[in-house]
Amino acid sequence: MIRVVLLILVMVLAGCDAPSPEFRGIAPHRVEIGLSRFDVRVSGARAEAIRVNGEWAPRLAATAPGGVAAIERVSRCKVRRLRGDQAMMTADLDCGGAPRPLPPERPKYLDCGSVDLDEGSAEFICDPVY
Numbered sequence: 001m002i003r004v005v006l007l008i009l010v011m012v013l014a015g016c017d018a019p020s021p022e023f024r025g026i027a028p029h030r031v032e033i034g035l036s037r038f039d040v041r042v043s044g045a046r047a048e049a050i051r052v053n054g055e056w057a058p059r060l061a062a063t064a065p066g067g068v069a070a071i072e073r074v075s076r077c078k079v080r081r082l083r084g085d086q087a088m089m090t091a092d093l094d095c096g097g098a099p100r101p102l103p104p105e106r107p108k109y110l111d112c113g114s115v116d117l118d119e120g121s122a123e124f125i126c127d128p129v130y
Contacts, residue, residue: 020090023048029074033066040074042093047071047079049089058086067091 019026019041028039030052037053049067051058067089068079077095084090107128115123 019048019050020088022046031070031073033069033073036063036066036070038067038070040070042071042075045077045093045095047075047077047091047093049091051087060084060086060089062086064089 023041026041031038038049040049049070063086071091077093079091080094081092110126111129112124112126
């Protein structure tokens with residue numbers, strides 16, 4: 001039982017600064033804006049900022065300006081649209097010229113169900129809900 005708890009703890013802690021699948025494999029640029037510290041990854045006309053420092057009960061309204069500034073500093077482009085929460089923000093960039101088309105709509109959430117529960121393992125099937 002203690003092994004399971006330790007495994008879950010390691011998995012949770014390892015995911016604290018993990019990028020989303022779109023930005024996996026891209027080296028982050030660490031940027032400090034005010035009291036906030038962000039890891040910024042840029043891929044084409046999109047960027048992701050992950051706040052990596054601890055702050056007491058921040059809201060997106062308080063951290064978004066710092067996230068935008070960090071993304072604009074690293075990408076050298078203007079943020080056209082920002083989505084996310086106080087810890088992880090994704091931006092569409094405007095790097096001059098004609099505006100790039102917005103990416104396709106992402107699902108609002110995943111509808112998941114467990115299948116074939118065994119001793120200590122489970123298989124999940126998830127469908128996107130738009």
